[in-house]
Amino acid sequence: MQHRTRIAVLGSALAVAAAGFAAPSALAVDGDLKIDKVTVNGGKPIELGTTAGKTFKVTVTATDDSGIDTADITLYGPNSHVALPQGAVKCEASSATTSACTGTFTLDPDTDFYDNTPAGGWYVDAMVTAKDIDSLLVEKAASFKVQRAAKLTANAAPEPIKKGKTLTITGALTRANWETHKYAAYGNQSATLEFKKKGATAYTAVKTVKADSRGNLKTTVKATVDGSFRYTFAGNSTTSAVKAAGDAVDVCSPT
Incomplete structure (x- = not known):
């Protein structure tokens, strides 16, 4: 059987794929072979601090009549x-035609990054091969964010009042x-001051406050x-x- 590879570029599907949802039918289709969805880190951004790496999974769900x-x-x-996966991407079949193929990745700011330029939008290239050896390569099949982790403090004074x-x-906003x-x-940067009345279960917004040049x-x-x-x-x-601790x-x- 002749082996054929179809290449698709799905920039328009990025917002859908990044959230972990399938497009109305599939992200890409070539005959019977199709990529249904791509999910990165369960749909959450990759947040990295100053040294510790983060390991996460990327799953490509695909379907073909041959499996x-x-x-x-x-x-x-x-x-x-x-970034390349650690070891082979593992495909687990949910039916005779559909499999979820998962790769494990690690991003470590201490060893992988030399500056802050990796922060921002990333994307996924995914290639699947069916058992009848047809292949489908989808460029920019999904997008996701790699973010510098932030810290935030809050202090109310005087106490009691x-x-x-x-x-x-007062408070301070910092990031890795x-x-x-x-x-x-x-x-x-703008932050929101929130208040939770004693005995209440949720905070409510009070006002927007802009930090000075030093994050204060x-x-x-x-x-x-x-x-x-x-x-x-x-x-x-x-x-x-x-969110700062309350x-x-x-x-x-008053008397």
Whole structure:
């Protein structure tokens, strides 16, 4: 039987594939052979601190009338960064025609990165080969984010405080620097001040606060009832979302 390989580029399917969902029918089809979906790290970004690596899985689900034999997966990032799987990609059949092929990857900022350029959008190239030896290569079959891990603090003062007095909430936003392997200030970013009343189960947004050039946050509110304040940062393409630990405040009677 003649071996044929079909190549597809699926830039338009990136947003769908990155979330771990299949396109309306399949990501790519060549006759009976098709790639149904590609999932990276369960649909979550890869968040890396200053030294510790992270191991994660990439799964390609594919279908062919003859069944799926093998798969190859390669990850590409900014500034020509490439990641290959640890060992062979393993395909497990869920039926006579469909298999989930999974590769295990590790990204380690201490050994793999020399600077911060790998942070941002990455994508997956996936190739599957059916048991009838037809192959399908899908370039940019999925996208995902590799992010610099962030840290955030919050401190409310003075404590305790009388009702109606001004409470000052300070904090600091930092993120991993893969050049120095330390956390460094992440300035000029917006964070949300949140409050949770004592006895409540959830925080609610109070206001948006912008950090200065050194990542420092500072704002004031009027003390009304006992509860906890915290800052949250929504994250972006290069930096992870983060929530500070809540700082409890005891509000006393003014008399």
